[in-house]
Amino acid sequence: MDTKRAMEIYNSKDTFAVHLGGQSVWIENVDEANGMATVQVGSNPLDTQTVSCDRLKEEGEA
Template sequence: MNIQRAQDIYASKEMISVHLDGKPVWIEHVDVDNGMATVQLGSSPTNTHTVGVERLEEQGH
């Protein structure tokens, strides 16, 4: 995924399925300057990771 698409998904009111290493995640924050995104894994709000947006995959596209 590219940084622009990550921003679009983060800003969207729609529920867009995004996966990291085959696991569903929620985008919590996008760091445009560094090409990174903070994502929440599963349903635990404390289970977050910051990863390069290129590791994120939009499902259904």
């Protein structure tokens, strides 16, 4: 996923299915300047990772 799309999802009131390595994640923050996103993995709010936006996949995206 590109950084622009990650920002759209982050700023949206709607919910989108986003995955990182097959796991569901919730985008908590997007660093547009560096193309990075901080995501919550699964339902554990303490399990966060900062990853490159291009590692994120929207459901249905190849």
